[in-house]
Amino acid sequence: MSTGEEGIADRIGAFGHEAVRNGWTTERFALLGLLGLVLVAFGPTFQVYLFTEFMIIALFALAFNLLYGYTGLLSFGHAMFFAGGSYGMAMVLRDLTPHVADVVGSGIAPLVTFGLGAVAGVLLVLLIAIPVGWLSVRLEEIYFALITLAFGMLVFSVIIQNPGGLTNGTDGIIVTLGITEIAGIEFRLGDRQTYYFLTAAVVLPSVYAIWRVVTSPFGTVCKAIRESPDRAAALGVDVTYHRWMTFVVSAAFVGVAGVLMAGLANVASPYHAHWTTSAIPVVATVIGGATFFAGPIVGAFVFLYVRWGISRFPALEAHWELFFGLMLIGVVLYFKQGAAGGLLMLRGWLLDVRGAYDRGGTDAAVAYARESASARLGRTGGPSETEGGERE
Amino acid sequence: MDLSVILWFVSIADIVIGLSLGSRLFLIAVGLSLIFGVLGVLNFAHGAFYMIGAYVALAVTNHLIDNFWLAVVAGALAVGVVGVLIEVGTIRPLYERAEGELDQLIVTFGFVLVIHEVVRFVWGSQPYSMDAPASLAFSVSIAGSTFSAYRLFVIGAAFVVMAGLWLFVTKTYFGALVRGTSSDREMASMLGVDVPRLYTAVFFLGSFLAGLGGALSAPLQSTSPALGDQVIIDAFIIVVIGGLGSMFGAFVGAMLVGLMQAIGPQFIAAGHIAIPFVAMVIVLLFRPEGLFGGIGE
Amino acid sequence: MTTVLETDGLTKRFGELTAVDDVSLAIQDEGVTSIIGPNGAGKTTFYNLLTGVLEPTEGTIHLREGDDLVEITDAPTHEVARRGLSRSYQITNVFEGLTIRENLQVARISHDGRTMDLRSRAASDGPINEEVDRLLDLMGLTEMADRPCDALSHGEKRSVEIALALAIEPTVFLLDEPTAGMNSTEAREIVSLVQQLDDDLAATFVVTEHNMDVVRDVSDRIVVLAEGAVLADGTPGEVLTDERVTEAYLGSEAV
Numbered sequence: 025m026s027t028g029e030e031g032i033a034d035r036i037g038a039f040g041h042e043a044v045r046n047g048w049t050t051e052r053f054a055l056l057g058l059l060g061l062v063l064v065a066f067g068p069t070f071q072v073y074l075f076t077e078f079m080i081i082a083l084f085a086l087a088f089n090l091l092y093g094y095t096g097l098l099s100f101g102h103a104m105f106f107a108g109g110s111y112g113m114a115m116v117l118r119d120l121t122p123h124v125a126d127v128v129g130s131g132i133a134p135l136v137t138f139g140l141g142a143v144a145g146v147l148l149v150l151l152i153a154i155p156v157g158w159l160s161v162r163l164e165e166i167y168f169a170l171i172t173l174a175f176g177m178l179v180f181s182v183i184i185q186n187p188g189g190l191t192n193g194t195d196g197i198i199v200t201l202g203i204t205e206i207a208g209i210e211f212r213l214g215d216r217q218t219y220y221f222l223t224a225a226v227v228l229p230s231v232y233a234i235w236r237v238v239t240s241p242f243g244t245v246c247k248a249i250r251e252s253p254d255r256a257a258a259l260g261v262d263v264t265y266h267r268w269m270t271f272v273v274s275a276a277f278v279g280v281a282g283v284l285m286a287g288l289a290n291v292a293s294p295y296h297a298h299w300t301t302s303a304i305p306v307v308a309t310v311i312g313g314a315t316f317f318a319g320p321i322v323g324a325f326v327f328l329y330v331r332w333g334i335s336r337f338p339a340l341e342a343h344w345e346l347f348f349g350l351m352l353i354g355v356v357l358y359f360k361q362g363a364a365g366g367l368l369m370l371r372g373w374l375l376d377v378r379g380a381y382d383r384g385g386t387d388a389a390v391a392y393a394r395e396s397a398s399a400r401l402g403r404t405g406g407p408s409e410t411e412g413g414e415r416e
Numbered sequence: 417m418d419l420s421v422i423l424w425f426v427s428i429a430d431i432v433i434g435l436s437l438g439s440r441l442f443l444i445a446v447g448l449s450l451i452f453g454v455l456g457v458l459n460f461a462h463g464a465f466y467m468i469g470a471y472v473a474l475a476v477t478n479h480l481i482d483n484f485w486l487a488v489v490a491g492a493l494a495v496g497v498v499g500v501l502i503e504v505g506t507i508r509p510l511y512e513r514a515e516g517e518l519d520q521l522i523v524t525f526g527f528v529l530v531i532h533e534v535v536r537f538v539w540g541s542q543p544y545s546m547d548a549p550a551s552l553a554f555s556v557s558i559a560g561s562t563f564s565a566y567r568l569f570v571i572g573a574a575f576v577v578m579a580g581l582w583l584f585v586t587k588t589y590f591g592a593l594v595r596g597t598s599s600d601r602e603m604a605s606m607l608g609v610d611v612p613r614l615y616t617a618v619f620f621l622g623s624f625l626a627g628l629g630g631a632l633s634a635p636l637q638s639t640s641p642a643l644g645d646q647v648i649i650d651a652f653i654i655v656v657i658g659g660l661g662s663m664f665g666a667f668v669g670a671m672l673v674g675l676m677q678a679i680g681p682q683f684i685a686a687g688h689i690a691i692p693f694v695a696m697v698i699v700l701l702f703r704p705e706g707l708f709g710g711i712g713e
Numbered sequence: 714m715t716t717v718l719e720t721d722g723l724t725k726r727f728g729e730l731t732a733v734d735d736v737s738l739a740i741q742d743e744g745v746t747s748i749i750g751p752n753g754a755g756k757t758t759f760y761n762l763l764t765g766v767l768e769p770t771e772g773t774i775h776l777r778e779g780d781d782l783v784e785i786t787d788a789p790t791h792e793v794a795r796r797g798l799s800r801s802y803q804i805t806n807v808f809e810g811l812t813i814r815e816n817l818q819v820a821r822i823s824h825d826g827r828t829m830d831l832r833s834r835a836a837s838d839g840p841i842n843e844e845v846d847r848l849l850d851l852m853g854l855t856e857m858a859d860r861p862c863d864a865l866s867h868g869e870k871r872s873v874e875i876a877l878a879l880a881i882e883p884t885v886f887l888l889d890e891p892t893a894g895m896n897s898t899e900a901r902e903i904v905s906l907v908q909q910l911d912d913d914l915a916a917t918f919v920v921t922e923h924n925m926d927v928v929r930d931v932s933d934r935i936v937v938l939a940e941g942a943v944l945a946d947g948t949p950g951e952v953l954t955d956e957r958v959t960e961a962y963l964g965s966e967a968v
Contacts, residue, residue: 098518159701165517166458167704170656174696177649181689237831241822244835248819251808258764258806259881260794260823269829299649303525310522315810343537349529353506356523 065220072216073288078328079227080284081308085320086234087277088305093314094238095270096250097161100169100302101176104156105149105275107183107297109282112145113138114197114292115190121202134202134213142226142283149279150272152179157271161264164253173299180297196293199286214290223284230280231321237273238317246270278305311351313362322364326351429561430678436567438674439574440636443629444647445654445666446581447622453661454598454618456517457507460524463648464531465623469495469630470639471535474544484549491631492624499623502527503616511615528644536641543638570632577625578667585663594618598661650677653696659706668707714741717917718763718798718885719782723772725758725941732758734941735772740885742777744933745911745918751962755941756921757803760887764800765790777884794823799883799916803890805870809863813854813873816862817845820880844880852876868899875906879916888920892927900924904931929953937961 064075084106091097117137124140125133156175163171186193201214211218237243245266248256253263286292295301304327305320312323327348334344355362361369373396380392444466451459459465473491477484506523510516547553548566555562585591597604597614605611630643637643654673658665673692680691699706718740725733733755740746750756761767763774765788775782776796785793808816821841822828835841849855852872857865862873871891878886888907892900904927911918922928928935928949935952937945939961945952952958 096515098521159697163700163704166521166660167700169458169518169521170652171697171700173649173652174656174693174700178690178693178697181693184689236834239834239836241818241827241830241833241835241838241841244815244818245822245828247811247815248808251810252806254766254790255802255806255808255877256819256823257790258794258800259820259877260791261819261828262789262791266828300645306522306525343533345529346533346537349526349533352526352529353523356519356526357506357509 061224065217069216072220074328074332076216076220076223076288078324079223080281080288081304081328082321082324083227083230083284084278084281085305085308085312085324086231087274087281089309089314089320090234090237090246090274090277091270092306092309093316093319094243094250095246095267096253097164097267097271098169098306099160099172099271099274100299100306101172101174101179102275102278102305103297103299103301104152104176104179105278106282106285106301107179107292107294108149108152108275109145109279109284110286110289110292110296111183111191111197112148112279113141113283113286114199116141116144117199117201118197131205133204135204135206138201138213138287141286142280145283145286146276146279149275149282153272153275153279157268157275161267161271173302176297176299176302180294180299183294183297191292191294194294196291196295199290199292201287201290214287219287223288226280226284230277234277235317242266242269307348307352311348311355311362313355313360313364313366315361316364316368319362319364322367323362326363427561428558429563431675432558432561432563432567432571434675434678435571435671436636436674437677438671439571440629440633441647441650441654441674442574442667442670443577443632444626445651445658445670446577446663447625447629448651449655449658449661449663449666450581450625451619451622452655453663454594455507455511455615457520457524457619458517458660459622460521460648461502461527461531461644462524462622462626462651463646464528464535464644465495465499465626466630466633466647467535467639467641467644468498468531469627470546470634470637470643471539471544471630472627473631473634474546474639475539477546484547488628488631491634492628495627495630496620496624499626500616500620503619507619508612508615528648532641532644535644539641541641543640544634545638546634548635566635570636573632574667574670577628578663581663590617650692653692655706656696657699657707659708662706662708665706665708714743715777716740716782717742717777718919719775720763721773721775723759723762723774724770725755725762725767726770731941733762733769736938736941736943737772738936738943738946740917740919741934742917745907745920745931746934746936747920747922747928747932748936748938749922749928750938750944753940754938756938757889758941759938760800760889760921763793763887764798765793794881794883797882797884798887799878799881799885800887801871801874801878801889801891803893805867805874807862807870807873807877810861812859812861813849813865813876814845814858816873816877817848817880818842820877821845824881848876848880851879867894871895871903875910879910879914883916886916886918888918890921890923892922892924897926900927901930903927907931925953 065072067075084102088099088102091099091102120140121133121137124137128136156172160168160171160175183191184194185191191197201212201219203210203212205211213219213222238246245256245261248259249261249263249266256266257263282296285296308323308327309320310323311326312321313319316322330347331344334347359365376396377389377393381389444462447465448459448462451457451462469491471491472494473484473487476487476490481487502524506527507520510519510523513519548564552564552566552569554565556565556568557563585594593604593609593614596607597609597611601611604614650673654669655666656669657672658667658669672695676691676695716739718738720736720738723733723736724731736759748756748759758767762769765785768787773784773786776785776793776798777783778796783796785796785798788796808819811819815835818835818841821844822830822835825840827833827841833841846855849858852875854869854872854876857869862870865873875888875891891903891907895903907918907920908931910916920928920931922931932949935945935947935949936943937952937955937958944961945955945958947955
């Protein structure tokens with residue numbers, strides 16, 4: 025170890041040390057996160073686009089995980105709600121924009137129509153989710169996965185069928201967000217930066233709302249049902265009804281993600297309803313760690329940014345699915361906690377390193393880091409189910 | 417009902433096409449059902465297995481030896497071996513887990529992605545076609561419609577495989593072990609059945625059948641990396657309709673779905689997609705055990 | 714003495730087999746009633762009928778609710794529980810991945826009819842957690858309240874399970890083999906716990922049990938089931954000296 029590196033380690037350690045000692049609370053870190061969020065908006069256009077997509081997929085996966093990680097039901101048909109949101113939005117924009125302009129004036133019509141489209145998208149999703157959920161929650165485990173898959177593909181085939189010219193068949197519906205004018209200032213809603221802020225303004229409150237759902241009495245009962253449905257029933261919980269309601273809440277938030285996707289992709293596509301789209305939140309959630317609230321968010325981040333990273337290498341670009349396949353297998357077999365669990369373990373480890381630093385300075389910290397790392401690497405890769413902190 | 421009334425809506429040609437589709441679907445669905453019936457594993461990668469069978473058969477005829485029948489055997493065996501490797505390496509550790517069924521589904525879905533990419537890496541994205549064996553490269557005329565003899569041969573092959581499996585499961589010692597283990601794993605284990613080995617053997621058999629189906633179907637369809645994703649969903653529909661775990665159910669389900677796909681589009685444009693899913697939903701809701709239960713039925 | 718739970722001609726057949734055969738019983742609110750019988754006598758099926766897990770072939774079940782006996786014969790499990798019939802399981806059944814505190818929160822949320830409550834926070838909700846704290850204290854679990862249940866010993870899980878069942882403030886508490894898998898010291902502790910709870914709480918306790926020492930110590934009344942039917946019914950003194958009872962047990966052991 026050269027003195028230069030020790031210097032850097034020293035400085036980073038000292039900085040982190042200072043920050044924590046000076047009372048860096050969760051709020052301050054949240055503020056830092058918000059600042060970062062604003063900074064991203066001024067990055068390269070593609071990065072803004074990518075981060076917008078990440079937020080949408082994160083919401084999609086988070087809402088999916090209400091049903092999977094929290095209630096124990098694996099849906100392979102959540103794409104139907106993603107598409108429901110997309111198509112609700114797209115149909116309103118296509119058919120109602122002139123009428124809205126008649127009422128509110130053409131200046132703010134695009135913005136108002138977008139709002140109406142969002143409401144329509146979520147309502148359409150509820151219209152599908154209430155009956156489909158009522159029927160699906162009668163089944164469990166594999167059978168639940170299969171029936172949601174079937175319902176999802178039914179929605180897909182309805183879209184392809186193009187009833188009454190509503191869905192425009194395999195081409196889907198082009199989404200044009202238009203130019204809004206408020207008090208003489210024009211802005212394009214579809215502008216990457218504007219849409220980024222719009223997405224953040226919808227996704228952040230949605231994430232908070234889902235957090236409130238999982239920490240509420242409702243969410244606590246969900247977790248109990250995941251652990252033991254018959255025990256929950258013996259305590260007076262109507263398990264089927266509770267699963268149904270969870271299904272509907274989960275679907276509604278997926279619908280919000282679908283609404284946002286229509287605006288980002290500029291199209292409501294039948295592909296949004298295909299079962300391969302249903303697989304996206306499954307992959308993101310499992311890789312991220314279904315037992316943690318933030319797991320799906322971490323998973324969505326990995327999903328989009330690893331894909332982007334792979335696309336930097338032309339030789340690998342076409343084969344990013346291979347990587348996710350291997351990760352999926354690896355996580356399920358060896359590390360059920362997923363990436364979020366990994367991050368928590370890393371945090372615990374960093375805290376230990378800091379403890380060593382407090383006791384004996386840089387040398388002790390480096391020695392501890394080296395020892396614990398080699399101990400971990402030397403171990404065989406068995407399941408580490410018991411490690412990694414709190415479950416949600 | 418008067419048969420001629422049905423025939424007024426549906427031609428003999430449609431029925432033969434439907435049975436031909438059904439035969440190919442049967443060969444993939446029966447292995448899926450067999451594996452679920454004995455191991456309790458719903459193998460999402462089964463469609464990918466079918467696809468490997470087709471590709472291996474293609475590769476053998478193109479590069480190794482121009483013998484169709486050897487290529488079919490090679491395709492089936494290759495998939496059987498792949499199946500065994502996957503079962504032993506990644507599915508076996510999950511049998512004892514509490515929520516193992518869903519974990520198995522997710523792991524096998526991981527293999528869907530992996531196999532898809534490996535296939536694309538080795539063979540590229542372009543579709544391949546394969547010639548039917550020379551001995552069957554002639555046409556047959558039925559009720560005014562012309563069919564390739566190979567198409568009729570595959571229908572026949574599905575019937576032969578069904579009969580063979582039925583004899584195998586009901587008449588042989590191994591079949592008795594399979595039936596016993598599928599109905600009560602603990603009891604079979606106590607009676608001295610080597611359950612892990614039996615599971616691997618069944619997984620081999622199921623995978624082998626998927627490979628056989630893929631290889632036999634190669635002359636009837638274009639083989640591309642999207643093939644696996646298409647057929648696995650059909651296979652799910654079939655095993656649900658027929659009854660997860662039932663081989664006879666897989667046969668009836670496959671023929672029904674084949675006919676629905678051949679005839680459906682005449683009534684609703686997207687009918688070939690929608691009708692099978694409607695049937696699947698109805699069966700799941702009203703008879704989740706399927707039309708036929710039990711491995712030996 | 715009032716009747717809290719009553720079965721009339723309760724019968725369950727599985728095909729040819731009659732698992733519960735014309736059982737008519739009235740459980741009174743005083744003392745602990747034990748239901749015993751050799752293996753396969755129909756105890757577990759009887760419990761599953763009472764709690765709505767299985768539907769009876771014939772007969773009725775009534776449960777006390779205030780001044781009335783309400784019919785619960787075909788009610789689903791969760792409704793039976795809400796009406797005041799609680800149970801523990803032979804193989805401990807708690808929410809393994811949740812902490813003890815969360816386990817009890819679930820029971821209180823259910824009892825208070827707040828399973829659809831999305832606004833409050835379970836962890837800091839006053840009415841829910843006051844009762845949870847009281848139960849933790851009652852069962853001596855306060856110290857370990859934040860430990861996940863999958864990290865507990867068998868005996869500790871048993872305590873959590875009893876606390877869970879009590880948390881919904883039952884009229885009748887069915888304990889299914891409460892000493893299964895326990896040594897004699899632990900079994901004795903369970904006996905005194907059940908007796909103490911029976912004295913302190915409004916709930917009426919019904920116990921199935923294998924261990925004859927436990928049965929003798931804990932029961933005020935014993936009902937013997939054999940081949941699905943009531944063979945004997947009375948005080949421990951009467952029943953345990955009954956020749957037919959001895960015969961039923963010895964007979965079963967001889968098999």
